[in-house]
Amino acid sequence: MxxxxxxxxxxxxxxxxxxxxxxxxxxxxxxxxxxxxxxxxxxxxxxxxxxxxxxxxxxxxxxxxxxxxxxxxxxxxxxxxxxxxxxxxxxxxxxxxxxxxxxxxxxxxxxxxxxxxxxxxxxxxxxxxxxxxxxxxxxxxxxxxxxxxxxxxxxVPNEAPLEILGPLGCGIQTGAGAVINTLKIKVGSSIVISGTGAVGLAAVMAAKASSATTIIAVDINQQRLDFSKELGATHTINSLNENVVERIKAILPNGVQYGVDTTGRNDVINNTLASFAPVGELAVIGVATRPMELETNIFLTKGYKIKFVNQGDSVPQEFIPKLIKMYQNGQFxxxxxxxxxxxxxxxxxxxxxxxxxxxxxxxxxxxxxx
Ligand SMILES: NC(=O)c1ccc[n+]([C@@H]2O[C@H](COP(=O)([O-])OP(=O)(O)OC[C@H]3O[C@@H](n4cnc5c(N)ncnc54)[C@H](O)[C@@H]3O)[C@@H](O)[C@H]2O)c1
Ligand SMILES: [Zn+2]
Ligand SMILES: [Zn+2]
Structure with a gap:
């Protein structure tokens, strides 16, 4: 044809x-x-x-x-x-x-x-x-x-709006899955999400739906940061004019428990790790253009976990219908x-x-x- x-x-x-x-x-x-x-x-x-x-x-x-x-x-x-x-x-x-x-x-x-x-x-x-x-x-x-x-x-169900569902197949399931499937964040926990594009904002919504109580969004785009607050971010940091590590330590003196990186940038990932509480867990999603360098000797004694994540660790037959139900309930x-x-x-x-x-x-x- x-x-x-x-x-x-x-x-x-x-x-x-x-x-x-x-x-x-x-x-x-x-x-x-x-x-x-x-x-x-x-x-x-x-x-x-x-x-x-x-x-x-x-x-x-x-x-x-x-x-x-x-x-x-x-x-x-x-x-x-x-x-x-x-x-x-x-x-x-x-x-x-x-x-x-x-x-x-x-x-x-x-x-x-x-x-x-x-x-x-x-x-x-x-x-x-x-x-x-x-x-x-x-x-x-x-x-x-x-x-x-x-x-x-x-x-997917016939009553779901087909004209908007496509992004569930990649970007949206990736960000949401990093929070729900990979990190499996705990109720009342804290998380920093770097990059507030579609993937990062899906992570913000998933963190809210998972009852995280401190959700920090980091970006260099102020408009996106402002919007992230509508979706559940409790704090925003514009890294163009604020020091990310100092701000996070001011919000959470013991450090942040979880992180999601959608920027693929070495400096951003190191900032997240430097802001972690002991045994912090990071999901790396963003595609990088260069190899990464990490301060491993500093992080060794902290017990951090880094997981490189594809597609939000989603089993799509199970996860996509779940996201549609969350959307229909107003949670996503x-x-x-x-x-x-x-x-x-x-x-x-x-x-x-x-x-x-x-x-x-x-x-x-x-x-x-x-
Ligand atoms: N691993 C996977 O399975 C998977 C799946 C889908 C997308 N991705 C990747 O995830 C990444 C995010 O995708 P997206 O569609 O949300 O992209 P996007 O470009 O819309 O979002 C990236 C965000 O990062 C921000 N950013 C750039 N530099 C920054 C900095 N120094 N500090 C803080 N924020 C900064 C940008 O302003 C932007 O808002 C891309 O690299 C994409 O290729 C990975
Ligand atoms: Zn994609
Ligand atoms: Zn296989």
């Missing part, structure tokens, strides 16, 4: 909407009519070939939500018409997946970043028959239709982060995300009757 997809032709270039040929889904695949797709910082990282880049030309997009059009013959738990959110790819069969750690699947690279199916074949081609890299996060959902694997297609208002754009305005939506004007851009792609 012919679809319209946003293609990145070369490193760092704009997204171009083009007609692309899409094959039928293979036996374990699912064809999804995309209703909306979120834009995540990781799409830009791949566009710029920093990390996890499949090569070019490529179709990115990994926060898709839509309606199943058809399923391959070995897909039995999903059917045409189901409302779904697409998440990251994993095999579901290796020992890591089987023990509830699917974000660290042995095949994570092949299923999310290789630009092709695991067997190396392609299901997207241009009109000359040349393959286009695809299968980004087992979906490539900057397109009117996407093909996903049965494992990364998560059924992630809709407040979202601004929608027509698919044709993808480059504007990307620019607004990169400039910090929009927290979570979502592209409206196909129609559906709510």
């Amino acid at each position: 012919e679809i319209t997809a946003a293609v990145v032709k070369e490193k760092g270039s704009d997204f171009k909407l083009e007609k692309v040929r899409l094959d039928k889904p293979a036996s374990e695949e699912v064809l999804v009519k995309i209703v909306a797709t979120g834009i995540c910082h990781t799409d830009m990282v791949a566009r710029d070939f920093v990390m996890g880049a499949p090569g070019f030309p490529v179709i990115l997009g990994h926060e898709g939500a839509g309606i199943i059009e058809s399923v391959g013959e070995d897909v039995h738990h999903l059917k045409a018409g189901d409302h779904v959110v697409l998440t990251y790819g994993f095999c579901g069969e290796c020992e890591v997946c089987r023990t509830g750690n699917s974000p660290y699947c042995y095949e994570f690279f092949q299923r999310n970043f290789s630009g092709a199916r695991v067997d190396g074949s392609h299901n997207h081609h241009d009109h000359d028959g040349k393959p286009i890299n695809h299968n980004f996060f087992s979906q490539s959902s900057f397109a009117t239709y996407a093909i996903a694997h049965k494992n990364n297609v998560i059924q 208002p992630f809709n407040k982060l979202i601004k929608t754009y027509p698919f044709e305005e993808i480059n504007q939506a990307v620019e607004d995300s990169e400039k910090g004007r929009t927290i979570k851009s979502v592209l409206r792609i196909g129609e559906y009757n709510a």
